[in-house]
Amino acid sequence: MLAAFEADKEFTAFVAASLKYDADWTCYSGTPIISRYNQETDAAPLFAEGMRALCLKAAVFEMTGDENAAEIPIAIPVDEMTHAMIAQPQLLARITERVGVRIIHQTNQEHTDWRTDDYTHNAYRAAWGDPPGRYWIDHTEATRRLAILHAKYEAAGFLNMGQAHVIEFGELVPA
Template identity: 80%
Template sequence: MTTVELPSAERVAVRATEILTAIEADQEFPAFAAASLKYNEDWTCYSGTPIISRYNQEADAAPLFAEGLRALCLKAAVFEITGDEKMAEIPIAIPVDEMTHAMIAQPQLLARITARVGVPIIHQTNQEHTDWRTEGYTHQAYRYAWGEPPERYWIDHEEAQRRLGVLRGKYEEAGFLNMGQAHLIDFGEPVAA
């Protein structure tokens, strides 16, 4: 049985920057960005972007979109080099992962863009890793490609877990249980139409 190893972070960085450049140059990229940035109340998640200190969706959406796109390009580069979907699910930070969900929820646009670029985008929720750590593989590849990732969005796993604990307590005080998967709110009688 052959074991495939992760490619060097430098090699992944070079390819990821090429992929990013090609995606951003695509004729449908503006429509893809606009659709992904329509990150409104329909996308509310209790455990993704809320771990960002003083998060403001209006101000944070565009920079978070850039980080999500970079993360998808890193994953695509790993997949292209290794051919291994599981290996391509490199660790990314929780808020960045949440933004990638908004991006892959634009399937027609993303499929057409990636077909023209010739690179598949890899993401499967049950295989994703949101245990991003400073100085880990993803951080190294990111650094080679674009410099230091913004700490506001690339929150180290241990700090992310601490912040999730804070949020969990606040949510439970407000009657939201299991990180928003259940609540104790009784809406009473419906209003007649």
């Protein structure tokens, strides 16, 4: 499935569009849990992991026909990358139609509680070997890192993991 995606005539455009999404990746709880994250050096390998995750989900859907079952646990940073990929709906729709697969993702159904040796890990391992620990951060460790980020964000005035803040910008002067 992954090879079919990569062979598609629009895959290069899909990669470029997904990686261009970087300015909109401002998420306080996804890529920031990667130690010393750097968009320039981490985007391409994280894209590869996002593709693998989407292919695993598509494979589960293909085997079961069950969208809920296809929402397998994904590591938080990898899930964030899948959002950048899904934000390219026209390209993704054309590629998946030609490849003959359905990409499954619904935010209120997703699971970002990936754990070492769970179903996702074992399926990934069977397909490609062990996932890179830099991006596939076990849920327990991800939770620990999120607590550190939460404290740092609050100290800087960002509350609820960036969903609110206490920064004042001053009143605009009417023209």
